[in-house]
Amino acid sequence: MAAVPPGEAGSPAGWYKYSPTPGALGPSVILGHVNSTTSNVGIFYRLRELKPGQTFSVTRADRSVAVFQVDRLADFKKATFPTLDVYGNTNRPEIRLITCGGYNPATNLYDDNTVVYAHLISSHRA
Template structure:
């Protein structure tokens, strides 16, 4: 396990065990995957560090500004406010979108008795596009390579946060069955994507 993965393990598990209210439990989604093809050298080398400002996932009509998310004093990961379930955020202790490595975007499936920004995240499939606009005026374009629904107790920390050789993206939310006793979903939906192109504003 990489150093970054070990640092965030407890924080990630804490986030995904809290913060989601029931609206409609997502339907079961099987894992899907598509082989990655070679990307141009300019894409595989990655971009310089630049904070992301917004995310756009057209196929599920998910668009949001991005707020920075760090760690709380107790080492749990910060999350977007549950009172603003349509707000997504990016994990500041990982690479920024477009840099080499896995950039992580977090969003609620629901909250405050409303649908969340990633309510339809489970519908994504390999090949679907995700755009991240950055402060430097560059938009990084990603293509989904894999979608997983996993039990929170088996969260694949190293696969999500471990080092990669190219710019990659992870979109994460709650999923699966909603446990009314604990008021939490039992699973996570995780979308894996790789950068395929960039464009200037």
Template sequence: MTVAVAADPHPVDARSAPPPAPASAEATGPVPGDPRPLAISIPGIRVQSTLVPLGLNPDGSAEVPPIEKPEQAGWFRLGPGAGEVGPFVVLGHVDSYTAAGVFYRLRDLRPGDPVTVERADGSRVTYVVDRVETAPKDRFPTQAVYGDVPRPEIRLITCGGSFDEAQRSYEDNVIVYGHLR
């Protein structure tokens, strides 16, 4: 299947494997309760957004939040929820044709920066950024983003790099990796 990890008005598909099945926790265990995420806060880049559930498009690509609301982030509901074992994936636009998107400054995050997610059970889970990388969309690191991991982790994804005017799309993805604090 292909998963569109682009977060621009015209996403480009990247090769992908199905979302991982939950693995058992080794280091940081899962957080009990209702893991459905409601909102995300990233103080280091001044992000506050509710989270909408995202699934798959008919072509097998991942949905992205509506471009008409570039300030809206969404979570990949076919993977782990916030605080569950595995990669909790959040997608957001870098921009639209008219405004900066929710993840406009995602590339500015640094190791150690906190990312807090409010859950449906009223609890909050905080992740810590491990690294930020940029990857060409045609060589998207599917296993690193969606593959099994032994603890609760987070992935934040948006577009980045050069904008290809002919394709009306960014050439790269910015991906943030983090773990549950």
């Protein structure tokens, strides 16, 4: 995984380097843009469509694959983002996928963040 994506919309998703590697104990965090510089479709455009029980995988730097199962989705106002709930320690390997939400046409900005909470269910070689 790369580092946290640059501020420019349309960049690839990136792993927050101060969080655990995806699949390690604790909450790994991956951030990605909902839109792109050339369209409304970014890497996490469809993130909010994930449902509890669905699975997704992350290919790690060592080419192994961590498979996660969605526990829940939540939307938070950026002004009251629950940092400890998202980044705080867990007793199992988990992941948080984070993108922008709540587009405000009056300001041309996103007022919210969408967070997907999931836990590791398996891993395998790519």
